[in-house]
Amino acid sequence: MNSQHSDTFEPRITAFVCNWCTYTGADLAGTSRLHMASNVRIIRLPCTGRIDPLFIVKAFERGADGVIVSGCHPADCHYTSGNYHARRRFAVFHDIMQFLGVDPRRMTFSWVSASEGAKWKDVVNETVANIRELGPYEAYRALAPDAVEPWPEAVDGLTPAGDQEPAAKEVAS
């Protein structure tokens, strides 16, 4: 990717969204055929309350130029209060991010409900435009290790998923 801030720069944006509001809102944008920028990759989580702030750091470390976090509107959480926990957590995290060297302009927080396909489109397009303006996020990526190892399949002595296949068959039968 061209490190110069140029017209050929295509931002990579990772979106952490909750399953019930924003993911469904993005589905609605699809069923409504609302065309939008293709730079956003969505990671589906049950609730914004599930989002560990380290996910965001990891995304930047792995090459994201921008991050979107979006969930249910306050008081609409499928799990009653997960989005309130997320909101408080990110209020605190906002400062820590700057301490870690993350530019807060690269993070977008929004509430998109299941009925707001059009709002999701706006969030996507505005974020892409903002990040395009800011340029690639080389500054943070430079801090991360050069060679990115694939995430190991076996962690801490756990059996790799592949070797569990016979057990899986038993369970299913």
Add this chain to the structure above:
Amino acid sequence: MSRIGVFVCHCGENIGRTVDCAAVAEALKDHPGVAHSEDYKYMCSDPGQALVKKAIEEHNLTGVVVAACSPHMHEKTFRRACDQAGLNKFMCEMANIREHCSWIHEDREDATAKAIDIGRTIIEKVKHNRPLEVIKIPVTKRAMVIGGGIAGIQAALDIADGGHEVVLVEKEASIGGHMSQLSETFPTLDCSQCILTPRMVEAYQHPNIKLHTWSEIEKVDGYIGNFEVTVRKKARSVDLDLCNGCGDCWAVCPSKRIPSEFDAGLSNRTAIYVPFPQAVPNQPVLDRENCTLFKGRAKGLKKDACGKCKDACLKNAIDYDTEDEFVVEEVGAIVVATGYKLYDVGREQPEGLKGYGEYGYGEDPDIIDGLQFERIASASGPTGGEILRPSDGKEPKTVVFVHCVGSRDIDKGMAYCSKICCMYNAKHAMLYKHKVHDGRAVAFYMDIRANGKGYDEFSRRAIEEDHAEYVRGRVSRIFRDGDKLKVWGFDTLNDEQVIIDADMVVLATAIRPNDGVKELAQKLSCSVDVDGFINEAHPKLRPVETNTAGVFLAGACQAPRDIPDAVAMASATGAKVLSLFSADELEREPAVAVVDEQTCIGCMRCALVCPYGAIEQREICTVDGQVCGHTAYVNPGVCQGCGTCQAVCLSNSIDLQTFTDEQVYSEINALCMWE
């Protein structure tokens, strides 16, 4: 190493038009861990699913990624196919390349590249999926209904008729609720008591219904299928097993001037009383706050100041020393039917509301609310069904009915419409005109909302046949002028001020959630809306369920409801409870949090953030049984799988199955494969 199968769907042309599906399948074939990759026109069709099943067997697949539509659409379909082919169904995931890709992009190259990225992300996730088993929870086939109004009675009868035991809890001394106070019901004008009291008796005599009256909910433990509810049986001072309801006790009670709740304050009752003659159970309760004996005891008198009722009771059923009793009921489902109260629109307001001091409610006896009018019009009411005004017992010749007092008023009342007032005002106007032929009924309204079966015809009948005068506009002031009440209003259709000399005014005050609903909702882990009504799980698709599994809503605890609505909701909860009880075990998706007891430090931060109270503390014991520490434990029956606990865990000991840290970090990691 994983052997993952990738199946790219064209969805006819829905995906194929903008995404080069063959290129996606080809690109993903080389992704590490992928054993098989293909594309097909309609993957969800029978031949498409057959491809998946065949590949699972042929390639001995350990995971399946279907790149097609949203998981909300066809995840179940493909998981079922995997299950049939012998692969654990939780090893199958959807990569959404339709809603999130082909439908929202135009450029074929961009869309294809994005589809490949989405596919890779999900492949990386599936590598870390684990075979899971559906969670099974035993069900106690016994239900509790909280509230014994028409909704609660209906729900209890439906469940009991379905063959299951029901515990019906009512905070008053008798079941029946507000419906027992009504004179006649719209739109048929049939007598409320005549249709309700048989139901009350049926509930009382039903072999499957256990009744707790004069009781409240103290505590709720447990979860769907396995609730433990502690019921506080308030001290009644009357032994229901001995009492035969003869009435000797209340005949001798010297405290005779206590306002009757049943007659909405329009008549008096004694301190030991049955709320109304048709009460179920038809046995008295001793109101300790107003009893001479208990008032004496509270003052510290050494000798009891009274004791007449006990002396009069030939059955020896009265005991002044009974105390509140606590009963634990084990039930599998709970129906909440706590009903409503009316907005007391007097000048004094306890809850930060402004009230309607200008209407003089509570200050002038001839300014009454809808329930008081019901009692005046009722054959069993204080006037025996004759329309007589409370101040001097004269027949009022002009009655003004004011709609929307406290409803649809953001400034001084509730923002919502109370739903039943338009109809009962029309009914009141009719009942009045049927009894006072030369009387004049004037109704001030904002809009007439009569949107039920036969409702509009009914309210038109009040105007056309019974000649009620409907004035579109609001009332600004009501005040006493000698024998008359001056009602100042405005007729917006004629654009003129209207002043009416009335003999009696009936205010259609707003419907509000009953007292104590908020506290009850907290005990049930349910939420309430800004107005205090209990929230349903989904306003359209799950209107009688709550976000607490196994807790259902019937009637006006959820929003203002008329009788047909409340009964329909009650029967819906009955159906929900019966379907819950139709199996011996509940099946749940295993998307729940699990605690690693090896690393958990027992700080219990997870329990603090859990919206469901699903996390409890457990003791860890040494071999010889000594407690040596604590750890968190997630109850899989209660956990709903939000994952909020996982994000706060200090020692990284709690993981949400189906969205584990490994899975999410793998997805994020797949992002480095962009370009």
